[in-house]
Amino acid sequence: xxxxxxxxxxxxxxxxxxxxxxxxxxxxxxxxxxxxxxxxxxxxxxxxxxxxxxxxxxxxxxxxxxxxxxxxxxxxxxxxxxxxxxxxxxxxxxxxxxxxxxxxxxxxxxxxxxxxxxxxxxxxxxxxxxxxxxxxxxxxxxxxxxxxxxxxxxxxxxxxxxxxxxxxxxxxxxxxxxxxxxxxxxxxxxxxxxxxxxxxxxxxxxxxxxxxxxxxxxxxxxxxxxxxxxxxxxxxxxxxxxxxxxxxxxxxxxxxxxxxxxxxxxxxxxxxxxxxxxxxxxxxxxxxxxxxxxxxxxxxxxxxxxxxxxxxxxxxxxxxxxxxxxxxxxxxxxxxxxxxxxxxxxxxxxxxxxxxxxxxxxxxxxxxxxxxxxxxxxxxxxxxxxxxxxxxxxxxxxxxxxxxxxx
Numbered sequence: 531x532x533x534x535x536x537x538x539x540x541x542x543x544x545x546x547x548x549x550x551x552x553x554x555x556x557x558x559x560x561x562x563x564x565x566x567x568x569x570x571x572x573x574x575x576x577x578x579x580x581x582x583x584x585x586x587x588x589x590x591x592x593x594x595x596x597x598x599x600x601x602x603x604x605x606x607x608x609x610x611x612x613x614x615x616x617x618x619x620x621x622x623x624x625x626x627x628x629x630x631x632x633x634x635x636x637x638x639x640x641x642x643x644x645x646x647x648x649x650x651x652x653x654x655x656x657x658x659x660x661x662x663x664x665x666x667x668x669x670x671x672x673x674x675x676x677x678x679x680x681x682x683x684x685x686x687x688x689x690x691x692x693x694x695x696x697x698x699x700x701x702x703x704x705x706x707x708x709x710x711x712x713x714x715x716x717x718x719x720x721x722x723x724x725x726x727x728x729x730x731x732x733x734x735x736x737x738x739x740x741x742x743x744x745x746x747x748x749x750x751x752x753x754x755x756x757x758x759x760x761x762x763x764x765x766x767x768x769x770x771x772x773x774x775x776x777x778x779x780x781x782x783x784x785x786x787x788x789x790x791x792x793x794x795x796x797x798x799x800x801x802x803x804x805x806x807x808x809x810x811x812x813x814x815x816x817x818x819x820x821x822x823x824x825x826x827x828x829x830x831x832x833x834x835x836x837x838x839x840x841x842x843x844x845x846x847x848x849x850x851x852x853x854x855x856x857x858x859x860x861x862x863x864x865x866x867x868x869x870x871x872x873x874x875x876x877x878x879x880x881x882x883x884x885x886x887x888x889x890x891x892x893x894x895x896x897x898x899x900x901x902x903x904x905x906x907x908x909x910x911x912x913x914x915x916x917x918x919x920x921x922x923x924x925x926x927x928x929x930x931x932x933x934x935x936x937x
Contacts, residue, residue, distance in 0.1 A: 651813035666819035672705035686794040694794035748788035756799035776822035805834035
C-alpha cells in the first residue's frame with residue numbers, strides 16, 4: 531500500500547480515493563503453500579506455472595548467503611504475485627532500487643573497436659555492472675510477466691504481412707511501469723512514422739546503459755534474432771519450447787552496435803553463418819540476462835561456440851566450464867568495498883549461526899511438550915533443508931580451497 535501510495539501521488543491521485551482489493555484467502559493460502567513447498571524442495575508444479583517457477587529458480591541463484599531459504603520463498607511469492615498482476619490492467623510488478631551511478635562521461639552509442647595495443651572500450655566497474663545487471667533483471671521480469679499474460683514471450687510488432695513495425699522493447703513497456711508511454715504508440719505504424727518517431731527521446735531508464743546519457747535514443751539491450759533462437763522472427767515462443775533449459779539459454783544481452791530503442795532491430799543470428807560477435811560496450815565483460823531471469827557477467831573472450839550454445843534454445847548443449855567473468859578488486863576503492871562486504875558477510879554468518887542454534891534450542895524445549903511441539907513432517911523437511919545447505923556450503927569451501935591453491 532505504501533508503494534502504491536507513492537506511485538499514485540506522482541500521478542496526482544490520493545490513496546484514500548482508491549478502493550484497494552483484498553487478496554482472497556484462497557489465493558493467499560495457495561501462494562503460501564507453494565512458497566513453503568518450493569523452499570522445502572518439494573514439487574510445486576501443480577500450484578505454480580512453469581514460467582513463474584523458472585523465474586524463481588533464476589532469482590535464487592545469485593542470492594548470498596544460500597542458507598537464507600526464506601528469501602527463496604519470498605522470491606517465489608513475489609514472482610507469483612508479479613505474474614498475477616500481469617493480468618490486472620495498469621498493475622505493475624515492483625521494481626528494485628537501482629544502485630547509485632557515479633558522475634562519469636556517458637558511453638558512446640556507436641561501436642568502438644578495441645585491441646590490446648590501443649584499447650578504446652571502457653571497463654565496466656562494480657557500479658556500472660550493478661546498474662546493468664539490475665536493468666537486465668527488470669527486462670527479463672517484464673518478459674516473464676508478458677508471457678504469463680499472453681502465453682508467449684514478446685517479439686517484434688508486425689503488420690498483417692509480417693513486416694516488423696516496432697521492437698519488443700515497446701511491447702513490454704506496461705511491465706516496466708511505462709503504461710502511459712505505451713499508450714502513446716501507434717502499434718499499426720512503423721517505428722519511424724510521424725507519431726512514433728516523436729517518442730524516441732522518451733527512452734525509459736531501464737534501457738539506458740548509463741544514466742548520465744539522458745538524451746540517448748539508442749540502447750544496447752538486444753536479443754539474438756534468427757532461426758533456433760528465443761526470438762525467431764514470426765514465431766511465438768512458449769517457455770516449454772526452450773528445451774535446453776531456461777538457465778542455459780540467453781534472453782537479452784547488453785551489446786552493440788546500439789540501436790534506436792523502438793526500432794525492430796537486434797543481433798541477427800544464423801547457425802549456418804559465422805557467429806555475429808557482439809561489439810562492446812565494455813572491454814572486460816558481456817552482461818546478459820538468461821531466460822530464467824538470472825543476470826550474469828560473461829567473459830569478454832567467450833568462445834563463439836559457447837555463445838552459440840547460449841543463443842540456441844534446442845541444440846541439446848548444456849553450459850559447462852568457466853564462462854562467467856571474474857572481477858577481482860583492483861583499485862583502492864574496490865579493495866575497501868570488498869573488505870566492507872566481507873566484514874558484513876562475516877557478521878551475517880555469525881548471526882545466522884546464532885539464530886540456527888537458538889531455533890534448535892527452542893525446538894528442543896517444544897519437543898518436551900508434545901502437544902505444542904513441531905510435528906515429524908516439519909522436522910523432516912527442516913532436516914532435508916539443512917542437509918542441502920550444508921552440502922552447498924561444503925562445495926563452496928572446496929572451490930575456495932582450490933582457488934587458494936591456484937593463486
